[in-house]
Amino acid sequence: MKTINTYLVFILIFFIGKHSFAQENTMKGYKIEGDEVVFTFNKNDYKKVSHDAFGIAEDFKDFDIENVVVSGNFNNWSKDKWYMKKIDNENYELRKKLTDFSDDFSWEFKFVINNNFWAEPSKKDPNIIQATKDGTHLNVYNLKMYTGAYPDKNGNVRFRLRGYENAKNVVLSGTFNRWNESIFKMYKITNGWEIILKLDPGNYEYKFIVDGKWMEDPSNPDKVTNEFGEYNSHINVQRRVTFKLNAFPDAKNVILTGSFNNWNETKYRMTKVNNTWTFSLVMSGGKHHYKFIVDNKWITDPDNSVREYDDQGNINSVCMVK
Template identity: 40%
Template sequence: MKLTRHMILIMLLLACGGFSYAQQSNLIVSKDELVLLIDLRSSKPNLFNVLTRAGIAGTNNSSVLQGDFRSIINQGWKLKEKQKYVVQFNKPVTVNTEKIPSKPYLITVDLIKTEGRPGYPSPVPYGVNKFSKLTVMELPSGLTRFFLPGNQKARKVQLSGDFNTWTTTKGLMLKTDSGWINDVKLKPGIHAYKFIINGHWIHDTNNMLSEHDGHEGLNSIYYRYNYTFKLPGYSSAKFVSVTGNFNNWNVNEIPLAKRGSIWQTDLYLQDGMQLYRFNVDGKWVADPANQTKIKDDKGNINSVINLGELATFKLNGYEGAKKVCVAGSFNHWKPDNLYLKKVNDTWVSPLI
């Protein structure tokens, strides 16, 4: 299937065949045509995001939301149907019918929302990258390489983001035979970035994670990883995931991939005490390689990892006590959750 290179094809199977989406514009590929649904109540950033992935350039988002569709029609899209708020446009594409399923698929991206100001996302509990084509990668040197494919006729390309205070004078990218590259030193965590091509700002269209840039566009989001979850064995398992307090125990959100005899996944985890356990085909499994475990109030055995600078809690005396626990905001003030060990005359527990 040949589609415009500005389009990202991450396809999520629709639960039904109908095209109905509340207050959000969408782009769908269905058999031999693209279907563009514009909800006139959608936000300008959402509309900008969808039009970019449809390869539609030079539109005035405000005019489109007010009903002026000339810039879309002039680029080969046919107005198919208009209801109260939703307008449908169709455009034929060349399709290999042997490789594409018959049901419609949604082409979409994930918008990240943090409490930080635009361009400087605030810390998040965890993060997993999502690319249609890998354009950001970690090098053995410890540097992070950003890659902008194509654009061979560009005179000047720059990389700008929160890591270089959104510079417009530095961040020059090096031209290669396949695109442009720039290697930077990143700290673990969430980072926002864009490319500047001949003075024009664009987000990374191969990166499926983005945030609103505070104007009418998007910033791309990249997570610099700092942790790897591993689970050996379970060679016959069909689905293995990891879940914890960092993702509200969502069992389907972070799947592990099988690499040889080990199930594993890389991700970013925020500093602090993290509780977690694996799920293997619906069954809970504590990490056999991690001896630090605690039982929650539901009786589940959770593995514990501590990331960041260690702080040791100590309590002197209480020689006759059978058990001593520590509670605080770090464990939501839960009693019988974190136990201290008796060392001589002192109860001790290393925590974050």
């Protein structure tokens, strides 16, 4: 889409203070750096390998490693596709773009040694799940990777819970992690707890779990009723979008209108910069229809080939915010 430039903005940074926050990577087997998923394997982290479908484990000590492969439900558990790069005698790494994965929130994966043996994670690793086959639980575990939402010190949403200094464990849970009760552990700070997440634009519900007790965010008045007749806290993560019309340099008046402003014909007056008409606004995630009004004439975006009919039979340009 040539005429729409999207810029991530920190719309929902809750209670920003002077606290310096360093996000720890607590997930075994991977980390997220910018727009990449970095799979990491250190042979010292694994004590056992398994060979057959029943998960019979063997000692990993002094195992002669020829290659390491990343295998998971994102590549149909292939043992010979995603080869890792050897960094040194103990460490291997593989980098993949986040866009290589679909919009699923989580994935299961494992490391394969020499295209044959599965490296078995420890039961103490925070992101493990018991492996299954045909609905039957096996005696081994897989690692889980989360790409739909993840902790990031440079993320765009900061969650902070003030008080509860004597709590031992505080967790953030919500629709962005399918209400998982353990993976997003919050970090203790002065006068409370916090965690920073990278979240795509959209509407999310969430709660805090303080030493096993669920509670709403006391500092966020935006709440919605849940299925239990109680309340969840709610946030709307947005993104700044710049619309451009690279035509009509001699026009006197150009308006941006769309489903995001109820097709208002006067509100979003565009500005001409170097013969290009522009207008920026903050938008919620999802699909939006729009048009330009050039000197009272309605037109679709000539540089955007993505168009759809609306309920009235009108054809509009489409902007996807995600």
